[in-house]
Amino acid sequence: MFQAFLLKYAEIGVKGKNRYVFEDALVSHVKKHLRRITGEFKVSKINGRIFVEGTGFDFDETIDALQHVFGVIGISPVEVLESREKDDILRSAVEYVAANYEKRDFSFKVDTRRADKKYPMTSMEMDAAVGEVILNAFPELHVDVHNPQELIHLEIREKIYIYSKTVKGAGGLPLGTNGRALLLLSGGIDSPVAGYMVSRRGVELDAVYFNAPPYTSDRAKQKVIDLAREVSKWTGRINLHVINFTDIQLYIYEKCPHDELTIIMRRYMMRIAEHIARENDLLGLITGESIGQVASQTMKSLFCTDDACTLPVYRPLIGFDKQDIIDISEKLGTYETSILPYEDCCTIFVAKHPVTKPNLNIIKASEKNLAEKIDELFATAIDTDEVIVIEDGNVKTE
């Protein structure tokens, strides 16, 4: 029965002269998400909102697609009336209330907008007429013009539009309005969520995964690809860089104190990530770190990790509790994959008691032990870079 959707966006409205950039990006993303599902859609900008009219679509599938578009804060399903006759409008308004509200005991207000100023009745007159027929049909309802529980919108254009319900959208800003960054994707619960959080602010994502065969398996790599596929349903195209990290890891193992292994390893991951980011004009790194979650995420550890690179490192989960992160990953659709029990390169050699308060000077001194071969190993690791292109939930090339 709904033939259209009205999409609302918030922050874009205050963007001043850049506003059209954001709006155009949003329209193009809405179109892109709708291309993936069944149905014919027409997407247009109307007065600070986006209007989607469609035929032959499935309602739930369309809502789901629209809920994946960053920048949309609300989605209202709209009923479109072909007839502009007053009697038809009044009858349809009553039918609308009957069909969309099971419990009819709320307060309401009718809000008419008349885009077509030639329409014979004014907005006020329409509010009153529609309100009256609804009240007559459903005596338990009552009108409250100041604080109504339900606001029933009537828009008079070439056609007549009725809507009153709003489904929550993804929020944030349209993709591509804020550059690209590189996500360090591990296979755990946190990093996909971190990528999603930053991307939601309009940032496009690439990702890097550190592979450690034979200590990690092809299934662990597939798990990361699957996570990137889920994330890409929200964030668009992802270039996933897979780096063979084994030799660097074993070299650190041989040359450095064991309790510093994780922190030194992470410093090299940051360095490699920064290298990839600079090569690909990416403006920052994103990690899933959260203060104190594990030994390598204490303030002192983060201080040491951060020192290894100069690009900004975005850590959107820094103040989140684990359960908060899990809640988002469930919504994101990555949780089930994240908890698959494959070993990742961070855990294979982890010390029983890693340092939790590393001293940067000591860590740097330990890294001096790597001087002989580390540059060569670094270059070799960069050479192993395998780029997997992922878009709309699918692998494009492998």
Added chain:
Amino acid sequence: MEIYLDNSATTKLSPGALELMTKIFMEDYGNTSSMHSKGFDAEKHIRAAKENFAKILKCSANEILFTSGGTESNNTAIIGTALHYGSRGHHMVTTAIEHAAVSAPMKFLESRGWEIDRLSVDSEGRINLSELESLLRDDTVLVSVMHVNNEIGTVEPIEEIGALIHEKCPNCLFHVDDIQGFGKIALYPKKLHIDLLSASSHKLHGPKGVGLLYIDERAHISPIILGGGHQNGMRSGTENVPGVAGFSFAASEVYSNIDENYKRIEALRADFINKISDIPDISVNGSAEHHSPYILSLTVKDVRAEVLLHALEGREIYVSAGSACSSNHPSVSSTLKAVNVPKYALDSTIRLSFSVSTTAEELDAAADALHSVVPTLRKFTRK
């Protein structure tokens, strides 16, 4: 060169079986239930397969039931027995080292009020006959013991078990999970007082998705899959004609040389063990005397099985981890636990499993690979 040493997980399809199956898929594709000649042509393949398996098992053709594989055969045997004999008793005996396709249905029955006793095993993985004798009761309706253990290759004393049950508890049925033994070490159910025997096609170069259950004509079990009444009502569902024919073909191939195959693989296995004996701290699990030559379980101290597996994989050598283990989610092997290996072995055991297609060159290459990989991996261990 690809060296596949995980034949107890599954095998490559026999080319002859593939050829026969292709013909059936494309030409004799009828439904055996159809009355026209297309249906009859398909039925002929099923009949031929039943007769072939009857010859292999020295039983009659109407004692062969085709299933979707080993798991279904085991489930049918156990649940089917429970459904039919539940009025006589609610007691079964099995072992502590069964495959999940037996242990899980047993556990299911237990949750429904059945009493299940599990025989312990010695350090070689063999059950104790006097323990079995002490557990048999008037109301015991089924004893289920595997022929060859899938993880360590130990062969259970099936003949003695059959004789004991026949003597002490003649009304009790005897089920043998023969999934790792069928096609490798011949069992003749009639001679051994076996009432139910499960076998799987893809463990002997047949196609996946097919298995059989031998049901002695005097044993009555209830079907667990109901529908159009195929296979005399014992297992409804359109017969997998190409699969059954492929299974039968592959079984004929291995059974035609079963003794020679056994001797050849036993020699290869002994040779392999000899070749790796100079690597320190490697031990062979299972029984020196009572083992299947097709399975070799090795504990490699100070090397994590998963890592060793992937390192060998890097050389195109495919083996399996003794127990699918990972540091995050330990799911420890019941067999290794039952035979009381040291704790480290649970995480450091790999399984090599062979088939008629395994060659000496392959095992030489695998032995060389272990010689080079194991010392390297031992340098890098979790501290």
